[in-house]
Amino acid sequence: MPEPLEPAEAPNALIGPNTIEQLLLCARGTPAGCFVEVGVFQGGSAMHLNALAEEQNRALYLYDTFQGMPWFEEGLDCHPLGDFANTNLERVQRLCPGAIITAGIFPESAVEMPPISFAHIDVDNYRSVLETAAYLKDRMVSGGVMWFDDSPCLASAAKATKELFGQSDYGRALKLSFTGQHYVTF
Numbered sequence: 620m621p622e623p624l625e626p627a628e629a630p631n632a633l634i635g636p637n638t639i640e641q642l643l644l645c646a647r648g649t650p651a652g653c654f655v656e657v658g659v660f661q662g663g664s665a666m667h668l669n670a671l672a673e674e675q676n677r678a679l680y681l682y683d684t685f686q687g688m689p690w691f692e693e694g695l696d697c698h699p700l701g702d703f704a705n706t707n708l709e710r711v712q713r714l715c716p717g718a719i720i721t722a723g724i725f726p727e728s729a730v731e732m733p734p735i736s737f738a739h740i741d742v743d744n745y746r747s748v749l750e751t752a753a754y755l756k757d758r759m760v761s762g763g764v765m766w767f768d769d770s771p772c773l774a775s776a777a778k779a780t781k782e783l784f785g786q787s788d789y790g791r792a793l794k795l796s797f798t799g800q801h802y803v804t805f
Contacts (some may be wrong), residue, residue: 621699622676626660626780629677630775631633633663633664633760634663634664634737634741634768635798636764637728637796637798638768638796638799638800639664639667640700641666641796641798641800642664642667642668642739642766642800643668643671645737645764645766645796645802646668646671646736646737646739646764646766647671647675648721649736649737649760649762649763650708650736650760650761650762650763651677651734651736651756651760651765652677652679652734652736652759652761652763653672653677653678653680653732653733653734653735653736653758654668654671654672654677654678654735654736654737654738654739655679655682655732655735655737655738655739655755656668656679656682656738656739656741657682657683657738657739657741657742657751657755657789658682658683658696658740658741658742658743658746658747658768659681659682659683659706659711659720659741660683660706660741661680661705661706661707661710662710662711662714662715663681664739664741664768665668665681665711665714665715665718666714666715666757668715668737668739669714669715669717669718672717672718673717676720676795677736678719678732678733679715679717679718679719680718680720680721680724680730680732681705681711681712681715681718681719681720681721682721682723682728682729682733682746683708683720683722684722684723684724685706685707685708685711685722686704686743687700687703687704687706688700688703688704688743689724689747690744690745690746690747692744692745692746692775695744695745695774695778696773698736698743698744698781703743708720714797716800717788724752725742725747725750725751726750726751726754726755728785729754732758732764733759734758734759735755735758735763736760736763736764737763737764737765737766738755738759738763738765738766739740739766739768740752740755740765740766740767740768740769741763741768741769742745742769742774742776743769743773743775743805744775745775745776745778745779746779748767748769748770748775748776748779748780749779749782749783752765752779752780752783752784753783756783759805761805762805763801763804763805764803764805765801765802766796766800766802767780767800767801767802767803768800769800770793770800770801771795771801773801773802777801780793780801780803781793784801784803
């Protein structure tokens with residue numbers, strides 16, 4: 620097992636401390652089930668989920684390409700192909716030693732997981748948000764939360780979440796956190 624990072628080596632999360640606090644509050648209050656984060660980048664928010672998962676004796680599954688953005692749709696997405704490639708799987712493993720970390724394009728890279736109580740979706744483009752949420756929605760426990768880091772602030776993520784949940788297509792309604800992210804309860 621890799622050695623954990625020293626605190627001075629830990630990355631700064633790209634999301635602010637208020638958002639991390641709200642995300643952890645939502646995750647903490649969910650019923651039994653595992654935690655999932657898709658779009659790990661350098662592990663800035665994953666390290667917080669990892670600590671909570673260890674505290675609550677839950678499994679944590681982390682997914683990322685570790686090669687940057689795999690998709691780009693002109694006129695919709697704002698991050699070009701390969702954006703966020705400045706990450707490293709081994710570094711995230713040291714940062715989150717208790718997590719199951721899988722490299723590849725989600726959901727093709729998905730491994731078998733127990734039912735999910737909290738899913739943090741931070742993938743920054745339309746296709747990834749749509750495919751990730753569609754894959755995870757039937758794996759969520761009753762009372763679970765799916766948190767969308769980029770919706771509604773990125774138009775492409777907002778479009779995907781509204782297509783899936785904005786019209787209650789799956790009987791779920793998008794809610795807005797006080798920090799400005801959409802989430803859905805199951």
